[in-house]
Amino acid sequence: MTAESAVTTCFRHPKVESHLRCTRCDRYICPDCMREASVGHQCVECVQEGARSTRQARTAFGGRISTFPLVTWVLVALNVLAYLAELARPSITDRFGMLGAGLVGPDGGHYLWQYPYDSVLTPEGVAGGQWERLLTGAFLHLPPDDGIGVVHIVLNMVALVNVGRVVETQLGRARYLALYLLSALGGSVLVLLIAPDVPTVGASGAVFGLGAAYWVMGRRLGYDMRSVNQYMTGLLIWLVISAFATSWQGHLGGLLVGAVVTLAFAYAPRGERRTLVQWAACVGLLVLLLGLAAVKVATLTSGTY
16 A cells, blocks of 8 residues: 555545544544534534434424514514504505405595495405405504504504513414414404404504413413513503503404413423424414404395494
8 A cells, every 4th residue: 555545535625634533424524624522523514414313492382492582573673664654654554454344435535334335435444355454454553643643553562572572482483473463363353353344453462462372371381470460460451441542352352362372382282293283273263263254254245234
């Protein structure tokens, strides 16, 4: 054997001489391909393979652990951007706010669905085919010159940040986003069922859903319930006040749906099927809410309203 044939090189860089082997695959590696391991050094490929095979840490509810509440801040940003768009173009509120059933005339005027149908009046709202209003209304808020004005969005965003970041950390980002959107949808559906001709905007339904989630999580994880109960008491007081100030239907719908979703997340049987059960519950609830909305729309458009 010649001296040249005895030279060993890195398996990834054949021109680089190497005398160190990967402790996992036993191939020669150069300093650029070397990664420190618990015992010796490993090559880049073995480190990547080990990361894929290592089980990721999960929260108590099965979500991936994340320390930064990214989804919460994205939701806040979307709400604020939507509010700035409202200020620049107030017609956005009329077009995308939650409305179950209404009529709009050629002059742009809005009328209740109960008015006798006339060929010059066009149906609007969810009953008019604008199904997107079930969610878009949850990202809009009252303009400064209407009702409680800018306080509306400020209170909702403060609550979203304070409670949302706690709930997101415990549930994980995907489950948290599902909870938020389903709670918002639940609030809109209850508005559609009970007060379809009342225009409604605001993230309050979703925020109430987060509040319900906070309470259910506290019970499940053994929190000191004094602070949790104080927060829930504040939400319930606001629910009563909202009967006179904003939309109690949206708040109650979000609260109920948020509680149901979190109960499914918290009490799904542990094991390999837990994730399947959790997401099946979310899909089932989504189908139920859309089904209720469809039945109500059918009732409205059949003229029995």
